[in-house]
Amino acid sequence: MFEQLGDRLQGTLKKIRGQARLTEENISDAMREVRIALLEADVSLPVVKSFVKRVKDKAVGTDVSKSLNPGQMVVKIVQDELVQLMGAANDALNLAQTPPAVILVAGLQGAGKTTTVGKLANRLKQQEGKKVMVVSADVYRPAAIQQLKTLAESIDVTWCPSESDQNPITIVENAKKAAKNGVFDVLIVDTAGRLHVDQELMQEIKLVHKAANPVETLFVVDSMTGQDAVVSAKAFDDALPLTGVILTKTDGDARGGAALSIREVTGKPIKFLGIGEKIDGIEAFHPDRVASRILGMGDVMTLIEEAEQKVDKEKAEKLVKKLKKGKGFDLEDYRDQVTQMNNLGGIESMMDKLPGMGNMKLPNNAMTSAMGDMNKSVAIINSMTAKERRFPNLIQGSRKKRIAAGSGTTIQDVNKTLKQFTQMQKMMKKMGGKGKMAKMMRGMGGMPGMGGKFPPGGMGGPGGMGGGGGLPF
The missing domain is CATH 1.10.260.30 (Signal recognition particle, SRP54 subunit, M-domain)
Structure with a gap:
């Protein structure tokens, strides 16, 4: 994700980075390029306007740090504003309540909710040591309940039985009782996909939400739908008290406009990114790390965390x-x-x-x-x-x-x-x-298979990117 935006922003900021001093003219030129880059990345127009204005206001006449040249200062301002745009810091799940903590997962059809429920259950079990139960209240999609059962079995997480002829509210109430009796830490409820314009189904999910009384209500949305993702997130937030968003299929979206717009438009934080099809393909969303990645500064902290886990x-x-x-x-x-x-x-x-x-x-x-x-x-x-x-x-x-x-x-x-x-x-x-x-x-040694296209010694060998010590495994 963010490939196209990263290329454009890095190219634009590279031009201004070499400026000996900043003027309103060269900042305006740079901000024009930034504006185009953001619009091409499918960031909503109001978000683009406010972002560019904030950067320009801070860059013009700003006191330049002694440790930075004027061009570097603009890069820092852009990075800081990107972080603020996406939410300043990672918003972790709030599970501090009397067990079971209920997580309700909602979203449009085809967004990847059921797979996300499996990924989230696996993450809570593996990384946080939680005893997790999952239940499907999707009584409309054929095989939805069986899909969640199969996922739960593959990660050794408890699946609460439900049937397609049951009422979703009854399913949730039964699951809460089972989770409480089984002393589970977390109950994750998968709901049916629905369009925000379908009044009947939107009314149903309000009733499901009331029955579940969740500590977290997460909206799952396909990042590849771009601005539609932001519109649907806003509509669901009007109907439900959302606590966060999970963006799926981020490995297939090179633009990233949804990630840059959702927080600003809905006020709800992005909590996780879904990556690929594997059950461990979910990572916490850290705005500062994502901003660094967009601007070509890397994301070593995530790499370290992945290494620790995998x-x-x-x-x-x-x-x-x-x-x-x-x-x-x-x-x-x-x-x-x-x-x-x-x-x-x-x-x-x-x-x-x-x-x-x-x-x-x-x-x-x-x-x-x-x-x-x-x-x-x-x-x-x-x-x-x-x-x-x-x-x-x-x-x-x-x-x-x-x-x-x-x-x-x-x-x-x-x-x-x-x-x-x-x-x-x-x-x-x-x-x-x-x-x-x-x-x-x-540091893993070298990088087999690259045919000498990396620096001498490979990424982790002497003379490579690891500074002699390789990647921080």
């Missing part, structure tokens, strides 16, 4: 100890490193969060190619015997044919994987025993 520290420490003892880096270790990187969303997701790397242009679809190569590498290594993984030199002629056939790849792919592995093995050998290995492993 990187297998035990495997990393074992590899550190293994290499310190002088034992070789083998193909199983290499596969683990590639898998860890994939768990963090792959190269593109990681680069997006690194300062200065978010809009780095790589030739010939290098990102897509790199991810494909990495996934192939995992399949190729999985097709090897345990002995071949430990002793890669054994892999010659007929073994390569067998591995290629078993992984659905070619001998050339096998050779490429072995070459990438050899490069990382040499790098690991250089780092071993010099006090740098622990840092190196927390």
Whole structure:
């Protein structure tokens, strides 16, 4: 998300960053470009006007900090205003009440409510240690109840039974009793998708809300609908006392106008962003981090948090100890490193969060190619015997044919994987025993599959983006 807006704003601010002094003329020129960039990102016109006015008023005649030049000062003002526009700070869920804390999830049809309920339940269970129950009050969509049941079973969260011939209010009342009797911390209620112009269904959700008496009422909206997302959020807020918004499908929206408009128009905070289809594809919305990402300053804090949650520290420490003892880096270790990187969303997701790397242009679809190569590498290594993984030199002629056939790849792919592995093995050998290995492993080593398109040593190796220490794993 924000790809187009980020490119335009960074280009505009880059021009003014080099100015020795600021004048009303060059600020006006810059703000004209900012205005166009925001409108192209599908930010609502009233929001654009007020944003540009605030930035211009602060930039003209502002006292420039001694540590910043005039151009940098404008960048800082734009960043601060972006943060204020999106809500200043992350608004966490307010679950501080006598259990069960009820969360009601509402939204339009097709916004991804049921999937979001599953993601939210998984997040509360995994990251906050909550005992969670989910229930579907969607009696209109075929298989909606079964979908939530399947999601709940996949994450080992309790599903409260409901039937499509039941009244939604009865479903909610029964679920509250079951959650209370079962001593659950949180009950998440999934509701039917409805249009805000459908008066009958809007009246129904008011009654469902009254029965649920939720501590959080979250509106789920598809970010790709742009300004329609803002309009529908406003309409639902008029009908329900919303406490927050969850934007879904943000990985498919390069503009980001909804995220920049919703808070200003509705006064309701964005609490989470839905990313991709995976059950862990939901992250807390931090306005300061998103503003930094838009302006090409990266989002290292989110990267650190993701690493804390998704990187297998035990495997990393074992590899550190293994290499310190002088034992070789083998193909199983290499596969683990590639898998860890994939768990963090792959190269593109990681680069997006690194300062200065978010809009780095790589030739010939290098990102897509790199991810494909990495996934192939995992399949190729999985097709090897345990002995071949430990002793890669054994892999010659007929073994390569067998591995290629078993992984659905070619001998050339096998050779490429072995070459990438050899490069990382040499790098690991250089780092071993010099006090740098622990840092190196927390930085994942290099970036296999990029064909040398990154700085020497890769993203985490010496001379790479990690400053010798790699990413902060």
